[in-house]
Amino acid sequence: MKCPVCGSDVGEDAKFCPKCGSSLELAKTIVMSTTPFIPGYKIKRVLGIVTGLSPRTRGVLGRLAAGIETMFGGEVTAFTSEIEKAKVEAMERMKAKALALGANGVVGVDLETSDLGFAGIVIISATGTAVILETEQ
Numbered sequence: 001m002k003c004p005v006c007g008s009d010v011g012e013d014a015k016f017c018p019k020c021g022s023s024l025e026l027a028k029t030i031v032m033s034t035t036p037f038i039p040g041y042k043i044k045r046v047l048g049i050v051t052g053l054s055p056r057t058r059g060v061l062g063r064l065a066a067g068i069e070t071m072f073g074g075e076v077t078a079f080t081s082e083i084e085k086a087k088v089e090a091m092e093r094m095k096a097k098a099l100a101l102g103a104n105g106v107v108g109v110d111l112e113t114s115d116l117g118f119a120g121i122v123i124i125s126a127t128g129t130a131v132i133l134e135t136e137q
Helices: 025-029 060-072 077-101
Strands: 041-056 105-115 122-135
Touching (some): 041 077, 041 105, 077 105
Antiparallel strands (some): 105 122
């Protein structure tokens, strides 16, 4: 598991990050959804928009492999794992910002991909609304 605040690797059983001291219990309980509401919860307070970004590129060998794959058509597997890593990283960064605001949920999560157009850099962004949720009675 990674610390949502500083990104350090921590054990699954840890309650606090050994590097920055952040609570890891909150990170396990934050609820995220692409919908504007979450069944079983009501939004008690809106804290604001949070965003996480993850720019990625492949090295020369990765781009060469992708170039060869494009000649045959189909999935370009040389980029699949990088895009998946970028998605997770962007969502973790968004979650860390929500936790820093005191949120226990993020609603309206939107994932987007942008190409910077040079050097093969792709940016994955995760944006949502940090909220404080409470369970409905």
